[in-house]
Amino acid sequence: MAMSDWPEDATVQRFSDATSSEGVMVFAEMVDGHLLNVGRELMGPGREMADHLGVSLSAILIHHSVGDAPQDLIALGADKVIVVEDSRLEHYTTLPYARALSDYLTNVHRPEILLMGATTTGRDLAPRVASRVDAGVTADCTKLSVGPFYHRKTKSVTTHMLEAHRPSFGESKLACIMSNPEQLWAPAMATARPGIFVAPVSDSSRTGDVEAFTPDWQDGDFSVEVMDVRRGGGERVDLGHCKIVVAGGIPCGQTGFREIHALVDALKEQGLDAEWGASRAAVDAGHAPSTRQIGQTGQSIRPPVYIAIAISGAPQHMAGMKDSERIIAVNTDESCTMLQSADAAIVGDYREVIPQLTEKVKSGFTFGL
Incomplete structure (x- = not known):
């Protein structure tokens, strides 16, 4: 949508100004000390949108030991990597991961856009976090971009909004999902399945910040204990x-x-x-x-x-x-x-x-x- 597509008397606001948010963030999932490919892949659209918006791109890691993952993410385009490390985070459970991510979004920094992989973990975590921070999620996106939205009822234009494209109507159509200008929330959240996007080329010469964050753990966050993990029970072919x-x-x-x-x-x-x-x-x-x-x-x-x-x-x-x-x-x-x-x-x-x-x-x- 170009400026000529809405009336001259339309009121114009930028999404980040209306929601007091700034930046793009990627939740980079880790399993068994390794960064999943979907996190690398999301750095591609994340970096593109951050550049378009003129803001920074951050990534957040939640695991018991992140190893070299922060440096890997910086090489892939992150300006900052937030690290939440705790020995109790070796295996994913909903409550502590939701606490860690929502605490950071609420108490430290609220980005305009948050991207997550549509993995088993991502599908469980994204709606939990969205509920805690009063946001919304568009799932299984195949295209991510930013653009303006003209609301005809209020004659208002909100610019620099997340355009989350996903199949709909029995997967026969491609729908573009955007926030309701009358009830904006941040971050605008989206998930994408592994393999949808291509990971950017790694540049080892890039530099960035690594920030440690300790959530305000509450009684009950670790009430679920993983006793054993057994993978298998079916054919899994990548x-x-x-x-x-x-x-x-x-x-x-x-x-x-x-x-x-x-x-x-x-x-x-x-x-x-x-x-x-x-x-x-x-x-x-x-x-x-x-x-x-x-x-x-x-x-x-x-x-x-x-x-x-x-x-x-x-x-x-x-x-x-x-x-x-x-x-x-x-x-x-x-x-x-x-x-x-x-x-x-x-x-x-x-x-x-x-x-x-x-x-x-x-x-x-x-x-x-």
């Missing part, structure tokens, strides 16, 4: 680091994804880091586990080669793989979105095409990798 991902749609379930498995096995025999995935429709139909789902409500990936087999290209699926370096599509419908978006398209029945492609891979064809 498709984000694969060189080739072969994904199947619901028609592939007719043969139990047999052709896809054969192609992936052939690629692995050639020494390639290959894995298979599935569309949401295929997962919902029971043809693949949810851990293999690609798309807005699954994993977001950008491999060097993405092979889409019998996938039409619904918006929620495209959101999870559209940034792949090369997209190869196989489908009987030559007008479908996936074929129209692909770098290489094969019109045909996957049951005939994929076995031929598998034989070529066995003969040494590796899609240029």
